[in-house]
Amino acid sequence: xxxxxxxxxxxxxxxxxxxxxxxxxxxxxxxxxxxxxxxxxxxxxxxxxxxxxxxxxxxxxxxxxxxxxxxxxxxxxxxxxxxxxxxxxxxxxxxxxxxxxxxxxxxxxxxxxxxxxxxxxxxxxxxxxxxxxxxxxxxxxxxxxxxxxxxxxxxxxxxxxxxxxxxxxxxxxxxxxxxxxxxxxxxxxxxxxxxxxxxxxxxxxxxxxxxxxxxxxxxxxxxxxxxxxxxxxxxxxxxxxxxxxxxxxxxxxxxxxxxxxxxxxxxxxxxxxxxxxxxxxxxxxxxxxxxxxxxxxxxxxxxxxxxxxxxxxxxxxxxxxxxxxxxxxxxxxxxxxxxxxxxxxxxxxxxxxxxxxxxxxxxxxxxxxxxxxxxxxxxxxxxxxxxxxxxxxxxxxxxxxxxxxxxxxxxxxxxxxxxxxxxxxxxxxxxxxxxxxxxxxxxxxxxxxxxxxxxxxxxxxxxxxxxxxxxxxxxxxxxxxxxxxxxxxxxxxxxxxxxxxxxxxxxxxxxxxxxxxx
Amino acid sequence: xxxxxxxxxxxxxxxxxxxxxxxxxxxxxxxxxxxxxxxxxxxxxxxxxxxxxxxxxxxxxxxxxxxxxxxxxxxxxxxxxxxxxxxxxxxxxxxxxxxxxxxxxxxxxxxxxxxxxxxxxxxxxxxxxxxxxxxxxxxxxxxxxxxxxxxxxxxxxxxxxxxxxxxxxxxxxxxxxxxxxxxxxxxxxxxxxxxxxxxxxxxxxxxxxxxxxxxxxxxxxxxxxxxxxxxxxxxxxxxxxxxxxxxxxxxxxxxxxxxxxxxxxxxxxxxxxx
Numbered sequence: 001x002x003x004x005x006x007x008x009x010x011x012x013x014x015x016x017x018x019x020x021x022x023x024x025x026x027x028x029x030x031x032x033x034x035x036x037x038x039x040x041x042x043x044x045x046x047x048x049x050x051x052x053x054x055x056x057x058x059x060x061x062x063x064x065x066x067x068x069x070x071x072x073x074x075x076x077x078x079x080x081x082x083x084x085x086x087x088x089x090x091x092x093x094x095x096x097x098x099x100x101x102x103x104x105x106x107x108x109x110x111x112x113x114x115x116x117x118x119x120x121x122x123x124x125x126x127x128x129x130x131x132x133x134x135x136x137x138x139x140x141x142x143x144x145x146x147x148x149x150x151x152x153x154x155x156x157x158x159x160x161x162x163x164x165x166x167x168x169x170x171x172x173x174x175x176x177x178x179x180x181x182x183x184x185x186x187x188x189x190x191x192x193x194x195x196x197x198x199x200x201x202x203x204x205x206x207x208x209x210x211x212x213x214x215x216x217x218x219x220x221x222x223x224x225x226x227x228x229x230x231x232x233x234x235x236x237x238x239x240x241x242x243x244x245x246x247x248x249x250x251x252x253x254x255x256x257x258x259x260x261x262x263x264x265x266x267x268x269x270x271x272x273x274x275x276x277x278x279x280x281x282x283x284x285x286x287x288x289x290x291x292x293x294x295x296x297x298x299x300x301x302x303x304x305x306x307x308x309x310x311x312x313x314x315x316x317x318x319x320x321x322x323x324x325x326x327x328x329x330x331x332x333x334x335x336x337x338x339x340x341x342x343x344x345x346x347x348x349x350x351x352x353x354x355x356x357x358x359x360x361x362x363x364x365x366x367x368x369x370x371x372x373x374x375x376x377x378x379x380x381x382x383x384x385x386x387x388x389x390x391x392x393x394x395x396x397x398x399x400x401x402x403x404x405x406x407x408x409x410x411x412x413x414x415x416x417x418x419x420x421x422x423x424x425x426x427x428x429x430x431x432x433x434x435x436x437x438x439x440x441x442x443x444x445x446x447x448x449x450x451x452x453x454x455x456x457x458x459x460x461x462x463x464x465x466x467x468x469x470x471x472x473x474x475x476x477x478x479x480x481x482x483x484x485x486x487x488x489x490x491x492x493x494x495x496x497x498x499x500x501x502x503x504x505x506x507x508x509x510x511x512x513x514x515x516x517x518x
Numbered sequence: 519x520x521x522x523x524x525x526x527x528x529x530x531x532x533x534x535x536x537x538x539x540x541x542x543x544x545x546x547x548x549x550x551x552x553x554x555x556x557x558x559x560x561x562x563x564x565x566x567x568x569x570x571x572x573x574x575x576x577x578x579x580x581x582x583x584x585x586x587x588x589x590x591x592x593x594x595x596x597x598x599x600x601x602x603x604x605x606x607x608x609x610x611x612x613x614x615x616x617x618x619x620x621x622x623x624x625x626x627x628x629x630x631x632x633x634x635x636x637x638x639x640x641x642x643x644x645x646x647x648x649x650x651x652x653x654x655x656x657x658x659x660x661x662x663x664x665x666x667x668x669x670x671x672x673x674x675x676x677x678x679x680x681x682x683x684x685x686x687x688x689x690x691x692x693x694x695x696x697x698x699x700x701x702x703x704x705x706x707x708x709x710x711x712x713x714x715x716x717x718x719x720x721x722x723x724x725x726x727x728x729x730x731x732x733x734x735x736x737x738x739x740x741x742x743x744x745x746x747x748x749x750x751x752x753x754x755x756x757x758x759x760x761x762x763x764x765x766x767x768x769x770x771x772x773x774x775x776x777x778x779x780x781x782x783x784x785x786x787x788x789x790x791x792x
Contacts, residue, residue, distance in 0.1 A: 251754060371739055
C-alpha cells in the first residue's frame with residue numbers, strides 16, 4: 001500500500017516537472033518578441049542626463065535622450081538634433097542649425113529655447129554633477145527658433161565631443177521648469193524611446209515613442225533589469241527571462257558560442273581598470289610608495305587568470321583607443337625587486353597595512369581583481385584588507401571630499417573616456433578644480449605643470465600640438481602615479497540571435513536606438 | 519563513565535564525534551595538513567580540476583581549495599568558540615538572573631529576550647552587521663548577539679526547575695549565600711540542557727556565519743572562510759562545480775557532526791525539549 005502510494009507520488013512529480021520544462025519555450029512569438037529585457041550589472045541611478053549615474057543609467061538615458069550631435073562606436077561625431085554647425089574664427093562661438101519637426105515625449109516641439117534651457121541649466125543647477133564638463137559654456141543665444149549660438153569662455157577643443165556625450169542630452173524647456181527630483185523621475189527627451197516605468201533599485205522600462213523623427217528601432221519596449229550576479233545573468237539568458245547580457249565570463253561564453261539561438265558580440269572598450277590612491281592619506285602621499293605599488297603588480301597574470309584573457313594590460317591611464325594616448329612607454333612593468341627597493345627608499349622597508357575598498361559586480365571581475373592585487377602586494381610586504389560595498393554606497397564613499405571624513409585609502413574603479421578623447425579624463429579626473437565631490441579627482445591629485453598643460457590642451461585646436469600636450473600630461477601622471485592602472489576591459493555581450501543593430505560603444509554601453517529584429 | 523558509555527552506544531552520536539574530531543584535528547594542525555598557504559594565488563592555474571598537486575583543485579583565483587578548507591576549519595573553530603563565549607556567557611548570565619531572582623527583573627529581561635527572539639537569527643545578525651559593519655569580527659559579534667536569547671531562555675527554565683529541588687531549600691535553611699547556592703548547586707545540576715544548547719549553537723554559528731559570508735557580509739573575501747569560498751564559487755556553479763562542492767561538503771559535515779552530537783547528548787542526558 002505504502003509502496004504504491006510512493007509510486008503514484010513519483011509519477012505526479014515527474015508529470016508536473018515535465019509540464020514546467022515545456023512551458024518555458026512557448027509564448028515567445030509575435031508581440032512578445034518586440035519587447036526585450038536587458039540585464040544591466042548595477043543599480044540604475046538618476047535618469048537626469050546632467051547627473052552622473054554610471055553606465056547602467058547611461059544605457060537607459062541613451063534610449064531616451066539625444067544631443068545636438070552624437071558619437072558612433074569609433075567616436076566620430078555625427079549630426080543628431082543639429083543638422084549642421086560652424087565655428088567662428090576665434091573658436092569661441094559655435095552656431096548650430098537645428099533639425100525641424102522633432103517632437104519631445106511630452107508633445108512639445110523641439111526648438112532653440114530647449115537647447116538654451118538645457119545647456120544653461122548646468123550653470124545654475126547645483127545638482128548637476130556633470131557641470132565640470134559643460135561649465136565652460138558661457139551662454140546659449142537663440143538666433144531664431146531653429147538656430148542657436150553656443151558661446152564659450154575659452155576655446156574648448158572637445159566641445160563637440162562633450163555635446164555628443166550623454167550629458168549633452170537635450171530636455172524640453174517646459175520639463176525643466178520642474179524640480180530636480182521630478183526631472184530625474186520622469187525625464188523628457190526626444191529619443192526613440194520614452195520612459196514608461198522605474199522601479200527604484202530594480203529596473204527601468206522604456207517604450208517606443210511613436211512620434212520619433214528618425215527611423216528608430218523595431219523594439220516596442222526595453223526593460224533594463226539590474227542583475228548584479230554574473231552567473232544569474234547567464235542563467236536568465238538561457239531560460240529566456242532576459243534577452244541581452246554583458247559581463248560574461250570566459251567559461252560561460254563557451255556555452256553560448258556556436259549556439260545559433262545566441263549572438264556573442266565582442267568590442268573594444270576604453271575603460272581602464274585601476275586602483276586609485278587617496279593621496280591625502282599616508283603613506284599614499286608618498287610618490288615612491290605609489291610607484292612601488294605600481295611595480296609590485298603582475299598585470300599579465302591578472303588579465304590571464306582573473307579576466308580569462310578578456311582584456312589587455314593597461315599601458316597608461318588612457319586606453320590605447322582613446323584619442324591622445326601616447327605610445328611613449330610610460331607604463332610600469334612587473335618588477336617586485338624594484339618595488340621593494342622603492343619602498344625601502346620611502347621608509348617602508350617592511351611594507352605597511354592598509355585597506356582597499358571595492359564594489360562587487362559593477363565591473364567585470366572587480367572584486368576578484370582587487371583580491372589578486374592584494375595577494376600580489378602581500379609579496380612586497382603591503383598587507384591590504386579588502387572591504388566590499390554595494391554600488392550606490394560605494395560611489396558615495398569614494399566621492400567624499402577629502403576633509404569630510406573620507407576614510408578611503410585605496411579604491412577600485414574603471415574609468416572610461418566618455419568622449420573618447422584624453423581631455424575628458426585628464427580634465428575631470430586629474431585636475432585640482434575637479435577634486436571630489438565637484439568632479440571625479442578622488443585621488444586628490446595635484447600637479448601644477450599638469451594643470452598648465454591641461455589648460456593649454458583644453459583650448460588647443462591644432463591636433464599635433466594637442467597630442468604633444470596630451471603625451472606630456474600622460475608622462476607626468478604616470479610618473480606621479482595617483483593610479484595603479486591595471487587593464488583595459490574587453491566588452492562582450494551575449495543576446496538573442498534575432499536582434500541586430502545593437503552597437504557596443506567604447507564607453508562600454510550598448511546602444512539600442514537602432515536595434516532591429518530579423 | 520556511565521554517561522560516556524551510554525553516549526558511545528549511540529551510533530549517530532559516535533558518527534557526530536567522528537566528524538567533529540576530523541574538524542578539530544584539521545583546524546589544530548592546519549599548517550601541517552594544508553599543502554600550501556591559502557592566500558597564495560596561481561593566476562596561471564585557475565579553476566583547475568582536482569589533481570595530485572591540488573587535491574580539490576583550485577578556485578577562480580588559483581588558490582588551493584584543499585588548503586582553503588583546512589584553514590577554513592580554523593576560522594570556523596574561531597567563530598564557534600567566540601560565539602559560544604560571547605553569546606553563551608551573556609545568555610547564561612541573563613538566564614541565571616531572570617530565573618534565580620524572578621519578579622520584575624525576570625519580566626523585564628525576558629520581554630527583551632522575547633523581542634529579540636521574534637527575529638530569525640540570520641535577520642538579527644544582518645541587522646547587527648548593518649550597525650557594526652562587515653568583516654569577520656562584526657559577523658561574530660552579530661551572531662553572538664543573535665544566540666543570546668535562546669541561551670537565556672534555556673538557562674532560565676533550567677534554573678527555575680532546579681531551584682525547586684529540596685536540596686536547594688536545604689541549602690537555604692543552612693544559610694548559604696545566593697552565590698553559593700547558584701554556582702555550587704543550581705548551575706551544575708542544570709548544566710545538561712546548556713551543554714546540549716552549546717553544541718547546537720556551535721553548528722548554528724558556523725552555518726549563520728557561512729550564510730553571512732555567502733551574502734558578502736561575513737569574512738574578508740581574502741580569508742579562508744567556507745561561506746565566502748562558496749560565495750565566490752557561485753559564479754562557476756554551472757561550469758566548474760567542484761569549487762563549490764568541497765566547501766559545501768565541509769560545512770555540511772561539520773554542522774551535521776555537531777548536530778548529531780547534540781542530539782546524542784540530549785538523549786543521553788535525558789534533556790527535555792524547551
